Amino acid sequence: MVDLLIRNALVLTCHPDVLSGPIHSPGAIAVQGGRILEIGPSTELETKYAKAKKVIDGAGRIAMPGFIITHTHMPYVLGHNQPVDVSQLRSFWDMLQKMGWEWLEDITTADGILAGTQYASLKMLKTGTTTVCDLVEAPNALPGPLDASVRAITETGIRAQIGYEVTERVPGVPIAEQLDLAYAEKGFDENIRLLESLASTGGEDGRIQGRLGVHTAYTNSPATLEKARKIADQYACGIQIHIAEIPRAFLVEKYGKSAPEILDEAGLLGPDVVAAHCIDLTDSDIDILARNRVNVAHTPMTNSLGGNGVARVPDMMEKGINISLGHDCFFTLDTAEYIRYAYLVHKAHRANPMLIPPFQALDLALGHAAAALGLKEEIGSLHAGKKADILLIRPDSPSPVTPSTVVPYFTMTFRGCDVETVLVDGEVVIEGGASTRVDETAVRKACVEQAAALWKRNGIEATPDSINL
Ligand SMILES: [Zn+2]
Known part of the structure; x- marks a missing residue:
């Protein structure tokens, strides 16, 4: 039984590089123990890993390396x-x-x-x-x-x-x-x-x-x-x-x-x-x-x-x-x-x-x-054996995103706010665009307060107001 199956996504492997890496559409990724176990056509992997502990439906999403x-x-x-x-x-x-x-x-x-x-x-x-x-x-x-x-x-x-x-x-x-x-x-x-x-x-x-x-x-x-x-x-x-x-x-x-x-x-x-x-x-x-x-x-x-x-x-x-x-x-x-x-x-x-x-x-x-970073064998592309650092992106695109248009989508249209789910080491750390680990409001508040404290050391008074907090 695998830990996770991402199915029905447009899978951009970028392996060995973006130009020559296979694209599976619809594709699937099986993850086991924080690493990618297998990538392939969705129907094939859905049958093979029907008993996955967790399934993420990637329909309408791009799956790619972080x-x-x-x-x-x-x-x-x-x-x-x-x-x-x-x-x-x-x-x-x-x-x-x-x-x-x-x-x-x-x-x-x-x-x-x-x-x-x-x-x-x-x-x-x-x-x-x-x-x-x-x-x-x-x-x-x-x-x-x-x-x-x-x-x-x-x-x-x-x-x-x-x-x-x-x-x-x-x-x-x-x-x-x-x-x-x-x-x-x-x-x-x-x-x-x-x-x-x-x-x-x-x-x-x-x-x-x-x-x-x-x-x-x-x-x-x-x-x-x-x-x-x-x-x-x-x-x-x-x-x-x-x-x-x-x-x-x-x-x-x-x-x-x-x-x-x-x-x-x-x-x-x-x-x-x-x-x-x-x-x-x-x-x-x-x-x-x-x-x-x-x-x-x-x-x-x-x-x-x-x-x-x-x-x-x-x-x-x-x-x-x-x-x-x-x-x-x-x-x-x-x-x-x-x-x-x-x-x-x-x-x-x-x-x-x-x-x-x-x-x-x-x-x-x-x-x-x-x-x-000396991590070529571990990250940077989706490939069996590599660490499961994976993004699921829901493209907000005015035109079709297909296997032949998905690469230029990233230079023409993509914005980070289109990222929906993020896995690091197979762990979902961002789900539905939000952190699964930290209180985002508290993180922003602490940062704004520390910024104001730093500015104060330069003689700049800026009290954080309701816009920030
Ligand atoms: Zn620098």
Whole structure:
């Protein structure tokens, strides 16, 4: 007897990828012990698994793998819409120093991380994201911010890789003036504490994993970068880092080298690295990333927000670099928006409508993202033996959704609010669009209160009113 049978759905397997993966319509998925047992035509599986413990009728629904976001900072939701004094922001450097650090990261507390991560992970699940890679940044909340992250993630039920950002940056001091190794050491300690605790607890049966966080090539010395590689090898946890999100000229002027060159020399790069942004790169920088088989987390919306340009995604793809999708939690948590923006921005940027077709845009948040996180055999597509991270989507479409139109539906029409049911490890965590695990009103209330508390530290009074609560 199987645990679950999803029947009568349009099953988009995306295995081995979106373009060549079979589509079953009507199809069915049998789930046993948190994993996919079999996928096939609905009539066949309904007969074979007639005694399933639970049956979900997927008529009128798309069944597909859950989306995967390979780079974000979930507590950043606390800074959404913060009415800061934008006249202080004259350049990208001001945005980093003020908006990113002084007005947000440096004043984030453990309670803020807990509430922000609960909210962000819940919203992601509700809109179809079942796995997230989160880089936590809160230097004045050390030690302990990752405990708050683990608690929030455990409660909502999302799959996650998390790490704390190792940086020599001194809170409140411009990076050009001073860096301090002691801050990096505190960051390493936080990561190691998490990695060792997950090794002993099992991390919710592997649903939560550690991934060592490193800030950038320009806020860490070569010694810190070398140490990061050593720790990543010791714990086999991989690394998440920001690369080339700032103008290349800054690093070349300061160090005589680009970020990929600095990181290559330090021996940090490798196939277990997820590098966010990767915008301002030369051909030789791209060659370095390709040679080291680095995975890129493409974050087109935040790159646009900072006025940092458009990453050379088509060129990187041509060189065989694995490109996945990240979002930084600066805008909505709806992966549909990021898929659509990635689908459009390169066409506009290169004046070429043939770039990034719909199947490729979807792969950024599915198979490519699973591979980036070292989870290719486990998630990112629907296939027997893989983890049962499954979405059921009820398309609100003005036109027929059929096996031949279902892929473009995702770039043209799909919104996260069309997601109805979400399974992680075979467990229904979202049912009828609502969480089965947490009180959503309480999660939102706590997040709004923590956002107001954070804003207050910036001198901004904003009492949560009935609109929020
Ligand atoms: Zn980031």
